[in-house]
Amino acid sequence: MASHRSSARRGHTAAPARHPHRAVAAGRGWTRLAPRPGVLFIVVALLMFSCLLLVHGLARSQVGVDATGAVPAEEAHDEVPAAITDGGPIVDARGATPVSARMPAKTISLTFDDGPDPVWTPQVLEVLRRHQVPATFFVVGSMAAQHPQLLRDIRDAGSEVGLHTFTHPDLSAASDVRIDRELTETQLVLAGALGESSYLLRPPYSSTADAVDNDALRSFRTAGADGYVTVLSDTDSEDWQRPGVDAIVANSIPANGAGGVVLLHDAGGDRSQTVAALDRLIPQLQAQGYRFTTPETAVGLPADNRPVSTVHHLLGATLIGLVAVAGVVVDALTWLLLVVGVLVVLRLVLMLVVAVRHHRQRHRPGFSWGPRVTEPVSVIVPAYNEKENIAATVRSLVASEHPVEVLVVDDGSTDGTAEIVEALARTMRLPNVRVIRQANGGKPAALNAGIAHARHQLIVMIDGDTVFEPATVGRLVAPFADPSVGAVAGNAKVANRRGLISRWQHIEYVMGFNVDRRVYDVLRCMPTIPGAVGAFRRSVLLEVGGVSDDTLAEDTDLTMAICRSGRRVVFEEHARAWTEAPATLGELWRQRYRWSYGTMQSMWKHRRAVLETGASGRFGRAGLGHLAVFQVLLPLLAPLVDIFLIYGLLFLDPVTTLIAWSSVQAIQLVAAVIAFWLEREPLRVLWLLPLQQIVYRQLMYAVVIRSMVTAVGGIRLGWQKLRRVGGLEDLLPAAPEPGTTEIPREQLVVLSRR
Numbered sequence: 001m002a003s004h005r006s007s008a009r010r011g012h013t014a015a016p017a018r019h020p021h022r023a024v025a026a027g028r029g030w031t032r033l034a035p036r037p038g039v040l041f042i043v044v045a046l047l048m049f050s051c052l053l054l055v056h057g058l059a060r061s062q063v064g065v066d067a068t069g070a071v072p073a074e075e076a077h078d079e080v081p082a083a084i085t086d087g088g089p090i091v092d093a094r095g096a097t098p099v100s101a102r103m104p105a106k107t108i109s110l111t112f113d114d115g116p117d118p119v120w121t122p123q124v125l126e127v128l129r130r131h132q133v134p135a136t137f138f139v140v141g142s143m144a145a146q147h148p149q150l151l152r153d154i155r156d157a158g159s160e161v162g163l164h165t166f167t168h169p170d171l172s173a174a175s176d177v178r179i180d181r182e183l184t185e186t187q188l189v190l191a192g193a194l195g196e197s198s199y200l201l202r203p204p205y206s207s208t209a210d211a212v213d214n215d216a217l218r219s220f221r222t223a224g225a226d227g228y229v230t231v232l233s234d235t236d237s238e239d240w241q242r243p244g245v246d247a248i249v250a251n252s253i254p255a256n257g258a259g260g261v262v263l264l265h266d267a268g269g270d271r272s273q274t275v276a277a278l279d280r281l282i283p284q285l286q287a288q289g290y291r292f293t294t295p296e297t298a299v300g301l302p303a304d305n306r307p308v309s310t311v312h313h314l315l316g317a318t319l320i321g322l323v324a325v326a327g328v329v330v331d332a333l334t335w336l337l338l339v340v341g342v343l344v345v346l347r348l349v350l351m352l353v354v355a356v357r358h359h360r361q362r363h364r365p366g367f368s369w370g371p372r373v374t375e376p377v378s379v380i381v382p383a384y385n386e387k388e389n390i391a392a393t394v395r396s397l398v399a400s401e402h403p404v405e406v407l408v409v410d411d412g413s414t415d416g417t418a419e420i421v422e423a424l425a426r427t428m429r430l431p432n433v434r435v436i437r438q439a440n441g442g443k444p445a446a447l448n449a450g451i452a453h454a455r456h457q458l459i460v461m462i463d464g465d466t467v468f469e470p471a472t473v474g475r476l477v478a479p480f481a482d483p484s485v486g487a488v489a490g491n492a493k494v495a496n497r498r499g500l501i502s503r504w505q506h507i508e509y510v511m512g513f514n515v516d517r518r519v520y521d522v523l524r525c526m527p528t529i530p531g532a533v534g535a536f537r538r539s540v541l542l543e544v545g546g547v548s549d550d551t552l553a554e555d556t557d558l559t560m561a562i563c564r565s566g567r568r569v570v571f572e573e574h575a576r577a578w579t580e581a582p583a584t585l586g587e588l589w590r591q592r593y594r595w596s597y598g599t600m601q602s603m604w605k606h607r608r609a610v611l612e613t614g615a616s617g618r619f620g621r622a623g624l625g626h627l628a629v630f631q632v633l634l635p636l637l638a639p640l641v642d643i644f645l646i647y648g649l650l651f652l653d654p655v656t657t658l659i660a661w662s663s664v665q666a667i668q669l670v671a672a673v674i675a676f677w678l679e680r681e682p683l684r685v686l687w688l689l690p691l692q693q694i695v696y697r698q699l700m701y702a703v704v705i706r707s708m709v710t711a712v713g714g715i716r717l718g719w720q721k722l723r724r725v726g727g728l729e730d731l732l733p734a735a736p737e738p739g740t741t742e743i744p745r746e747q748l749v750v751l752s753r754r
Contacts, residue, residue, distance in 0.1 A: 384410075
C-alpha cells in the first residue's frame with residue numbers, strides 16, 4: 001500500500017500549493033492514462049477467475065453423480081435395423097451400415113461406469129489385481145480430470161479406459177455439437193493423463209441393444225463418424241440400486257453359459273456392495289469355466305488405448321492443470337465465503353450489541369455531556385467552485401441557534417463562489433460572515449487558512465455542498481462540555497433522495513457510515529469525522545499540526561491523528577447535516593474511489609499505531625482493525641456471495657443455492673431495519689435494498705478493489721472534483737427581503753422530517 005507525502009509538513013498556516021483540481025485539468029491525459037493498468041489488471045483477473053470457475057463448474061458439476069439405471073421411454077424404433085436390436089452389446093456405427101457383435105460363450109467383460117472415484121476405484125482395482133482379471137473403466141471426463149492418477153492406476157493394473165462423456169448427459173437428447181464437445185473434452189483428459197486415446201464409448205443412461213431407439217442410434221452414428229465404437233451392456237448387475245451382495249452376484253452371471261458385458265459402477269455413491277460382490281463373482285465365474293477379457297478383444301477389434309501425439313498430450317495436460325488450479329482456487333474461495341458469512345454475522349452482532357448500546361446510552365433519561373456550551377463557534381467552509389450550493393450553505397449557518405462566525409475560504413474558485421457569498425453577506429447585512437480568498441492550494445490548505453483566521457476556540461468544519469439545521473451547531477459542540485472530548489463527528493444525511501442512486505446512498509449512510517460511527521464511539525476509536533459536519537477544539541487541531549495533505553482523505557487522516565493524541569472523538573447523532581450526494585454513477589465512482597483510496601492511505605500512514613501503547617495503540621488495534629476487516633476485507637470478499645450465486649445456479653443445486661443466498665440477504669435486511677430504527681428513519685425506502693445488493697454494492701466492491709490495486713501499484717491519484725447540480729436551496733425558505741438582518745428561524749424547513 002502506498003501513500004504520498006508533501007515536501008513540507010502543512011500546519012495551520014500552510015503555504016499555497018497547486019490544487020489537485022488544477023492538476024487534473026492540466027494533466028488530463030495523464031489522469032486518464034494512469035489508472036489504466038489497474039483497470040486492465042482487474043479486467044484480466046476477472047476473466048481468468050471466470051474461466052477457472054467455468055472449468056471447475058464443468059469438472060465438478062452435480063450432474064450424473066448418482067448412477068441410475070436407464071429409464072425406458074416410449075420412443076420410435078422404426079429406423080433401428082434388426083442387426084442392432086437383435087444383435088449384441090458392441091455397436092460399430094463407423095460405417096454406412098451399423099453392425100453389432102455379441103460376446104463369445106463363457107466370455108465376460110467387466111465394465112465400470114461413472115468413475116474414477118478416489119475411494120472406490122482403488123478398491124475395485126485391488127480386487128481385479130488379486131484375481132488377475134482385466135476390466136474396462138468407462139470414465140466421466142470431469143471426474144477423470146480431478147483424479148488423473150487413477151487413470152494411470154487403471155492402466156498399470158492391466159485394465160482399459162473408455163469414454164463415458166465429460167458431464168454425463170443423455171446423448172440421445174443432445175445435439176451433434178454437444179456430443180462432439182463431450183467426447184473431445186474427455187479425450188483430452190485421457191491424452192493429458194495417459195498420453196493415450198480411446199475409441200470405446202458407453203453413452204450415459206444407455207441400456208441393452210434391444211432398447212436402442214431412433215434418437216440413441218443417431219447419437220451412435222454421430223459418435224461413429226468421429227471413430228467411436230459404442231459398448232452397451234447385456235448383463236446389468238443393478239448395483240446402482242444397492243440390492244445386496246448376493247443380488248449383485250446373481251445379476252452379473254449370464255444365463256446358460258452365454259458370454260456378456262457386465263455393467264457395474266465404481267463411483268456415484270457407496271460402492272461397498274459392488275466391491276464385495278466382485279470379490280465373490282470373479283472366482284465363482286472362473287470356477288464355471290468363464291474367461292475375462294475386454295470387449296474389443298473378445299470381438300476381434302484393435303486394442304483400445306493407443307498413444308497420442310505430443311501436441312494432444314500437452315493440450316490434455318493443460319486442461320488437467322486448469323482443473324487442478326480451478327479446484328484449489330474454488331476450494332480456497334469456499335473457505336473465504338465462510339469468512340464472509342462470519343464477518344456478516346459479526347457485523348450484525350456489533351449492530352445489535354454495540355450500536356444499540358450507544359443509542360440507549362444517548363437516549364437514557366438525564367443524559368448530558370455537562371453544562372451547556374455557549375461560547376461562540378467559528379464555522380469554516382472550504383469552497384472550490386461551489387456556486388450551486390454555497391448560498392444555501394451560508395444561509396443555513398447564519399440561521400443557527402448557536403452564535404457563530406462563518407468563514408468561507410475561497411480556494412481559487414473560477415465560478416464566482418466568493419462573489420456569491422460576498423453579495424449575500426452585503427445584501428443580508430451579515431457581519432459574522434467573512435470571505436477569505438487564497439490562491440488555489442487544496443482543501444487542506446483552505447481549512448488551515450480558516451483555522452488561522454478563526455476568532456474562536458471551537459471550530460466547526462462543513463463542506464460547501466451541505467446545509468445545517470438551526471440546532472446542528474449547538475448540538476455538535478455540546479460534547480465539548482466534557483474536557484476529554486477533542487472532536488465531534490456529526491450525522492451526515494443525504495439531502496437529494498429523489499433519484500435511485502441517491503436513495504441507495506441514503507441506505508448506505510444510515511446502515512453503513514452512521515452505524516459504524518456508533519460502534520467506533522463506544523470502542524473509542526473513531527477513524528473519520530465527516531468533512532460535511534465535524535467540530536474540533538482549536539488547541540487539538542494545532543497540537544496535531546492542522547489538516548495534512550498527505551492523503552486524499554484529509555478528514556480521516558486528521559481524525560486518526562487526533563485519536564492517536566489521546567483525545568476522545570465522539571459521535572453526536574442529533575447534530576444533523578444535509579449534503580448533496582452524487583447523482584450519477586460516474587460522479588459516485590469518482591467520489592468513492594477518492595474516499596476509499598484516501599482511507600487506505602491514512603491507514604498506511606498511521607499503521608504504527610497498531611504496535612503502540614496507550615490511546616494510540618487502542619485506536620490502532622480497534623479502529624484500524626475494524627477498518628481493515630469491515631471496510632477493506634469484507635468488501636473485497638463480499639462479491640463472492642454473488643459470484644457463488646451464479647455458480648450455484650449453473651452447476652450446483654439451484655434450490656439450495658437460492659436458500660443460502662437468500663439467508664445472507666435476510667441478514668442484510670435485519671441489519672438495515674435495525675440501522676433505520678436507530679436513526680428514526682422511515683423504512684419504506686428499504687424495498688430498494690435487494691436491488692442495491694445486486695447493482696449498487698457491486699460498484700462499491702469495484703471501488704475498493706480498484707483502490708487496492710491503485711494503492712499496491714503506488715499510483716498517485718489526483719483529487720477529483722464532483723459536478724454539483726444544486727438544489728439545497730429547496731431545503732430552505734425563500735431568501736429574505738433586502739435589508740433584512742437575519743433569516744427568521746420560524747421560516748426554516750424542519751429538515752429532520754425530510
